Structure formats: structure tokens, C-alpha cells
Amino acid sequence: MDTTPIRLEVIVGSVREGRFGPVVADWFTRRARAHPDFHTDVLDLADARLPADLSRTPESDRFRDRIAAAEAFVMVTPEYNHGYSGALKDAIDSAKEQWRAKPVGFVSYGGLSGGLRATEQLRQVVAEVHMVSIRQTVSFHQARKRFGPDGETDDGAAIDGSSRLLAQLAWWAGSLRSARAAQPYPG
Structure with missing residues (x-):
């Protein structure tokens, strides 16, 4: 079994001005970087410069290469109008084979629903x-009220949920890494 740390990309799914996503993503990223199974990077869609028409550009080629190199993902998603962001949909649609047979977890935030409708x-x-x-999720209801000025939260459900999400993500990423090594995914 390969014991190399799993390459995890935490994707910040909001690109709006004044967005709260980086606070949530930074909190989760600190937790992921403390987990021994992962090598964690952040892919902020505000910096990705993906074309909305999904055309091929140097930026979209770099994005696909980065997705291909990753072995696991966590999408940090806001909930806008009962759904996820257009930037996140464009990101998913900008790659194809690069996503296949890889696990993804979700950290959501929003108003009363905590972003759960976007996750579903x-x-x-x-x-x-x-x-x-990954079935385990982390969600922040009324997210701006859940974080202190230091970017930390005392939300016990989120703290526990993030530990469970990372454990499940590590299990799936390791299992799928072994499966892909043994036989290419037939998708």
C-alpha cells in the first residue's frame, strides 16, 4: 500500500466580492493540514481565471493539470439562492476525466440551511x-456568527464533522488510489 501523503485540494467555491468562503476554507485547511494522511493545498476559484464559456485557455489547462494531480477534494461551497455558485459549476465542467474515481467532501455555509441544499x-x-x-459533511448555519475574529469556531458539530470527514476522505482516497494503480478506471 502506498503511504505517500494524499494530495488534497480544498476548493474555495465562491468568487463574489466580500465573500466569506476564505474564512471557512482557511479554518478547514488548518484542520486538514494537521491530518497526517494529507498534503493539502488550496485552489481558490477567484484566482483560477476559468473562462465561463469553458473554452481551452492556458489557465484552464493549468486547472485541469492541477485537478489531475490531486487525489482528493473538499469543495467549500456557499449557498446562493438555494444552490451552489456558478463558479463552482464552471470549475467542475472545466475538467472531465481529471475528476474521475476520486473522492470529494463538502464544507458548506449559508443562512439557516447552512449550505446543505447546495451540497445536495x-x-x-x-x-x-x-x-x-463522502457522506460526512460540515455545514455552518449563519456562518458569519460562527467564527471569531481569529478565524476559529467553537461549533462542536463542525469540529467533530471535519474530523470524521477527513477520516472518511483519507479512507476513500487511499482505496481509490490503490484501485486506480491496479487498474485504470473504466469511465
């Missing part, structure tokens, strides 16, 4: 690109 919609989309959706 994303589960359908990632299934279509042959990703494995």
Missing part, C-alpha cells in the same frame, strides 16, 4: 463526473 445539488453533479461523494 453538488452530490448529483459530482456523481455525473464519476467522483465518489
Whole structure:
């Protein structure tokens, strides 16, 4: 079994001005970097410069290469109008084979729903690109009230949920890494 740390990309799914996503993503990234099974990077879609028309550009080629190199993902998603962001949909659609047979977890935030409606919609989309959706999620209801000025939270459910999500993500990423090494995914 390969014991090399799993390359995890935490994807910041909001690109709006004044967005809260980086606070949530930074908190989760600190937790992921403390987990011994992962080598964690952050892919902020505000910096990715992906074309909305999904055309091929040097930026989209770099994005696909980065997705191909990763072995696991966590999408940090806001909930906008009961759904996820257009930037996150463009990101998913900008790659295809690069997502396949890789696990994805979700950290969501929003108002009363905590972004859970966005997460449930994303589960359908990632299934279509042959990703494995991790059941455990982390959600922040009224997210701006859940974080202190230091970017930390005392939300026990989120803290516990992030530990469970990372454990499940590590298990799936290791299992799928071994499966891909033994036989290419037939998708």
C-alpha cells in the first residue's frame, strides 16, 4: 500500500466580492493540514481565471493539470439562492476525466440551511463526473456568527464533522488510489 501523503485540494467555491468562503476554507485547511494522511493545498476559484464559456485557455489547462494531480477534494461551497455558485459549476465542467474515481467532501455555509441544499445539488453533479461523494459533511448555519475574529469556531458539530470527514476522505482516497494503480478506471 502506498503511504505517500494524499494530495488534497480544498476548493474555495465562491468568487463574489466580500465573500466569506476564505474564512471557512482557511479554518478547514488548518484542520486538514494537521491530518497526517494529507498534503493539502488550496485552489481558490477567484484566482483560477476559468473562462465561463469553458473554452481551452492556458489557465484552464493549468486547472485541469492541477485537478489531475490531486487525489482528493473538499469543495467549500456557499449557498446562493438555494444552490451552489456558478463558479463552482464552471470549475467542475472545466475538467472531465481529471475528476474521475476520486473522492470529494463538502464544507458548506449559508443562512439557516447552512449550505446543505447546495451540497445536495453538488452530490448529483459530482456523481455525473464519476467522483465518489463522502457522506460526512460540515455545514455552518449563519456562518458569519460562527467564527471569531481569529478565524476559529467553537461549533462542536463542525469540529467533530471535519474530523470524521477527513477520516472518511483519507479512507476513500487511499482505496481509490490503490484501485486506480491496479487498474485504470473504466469511465
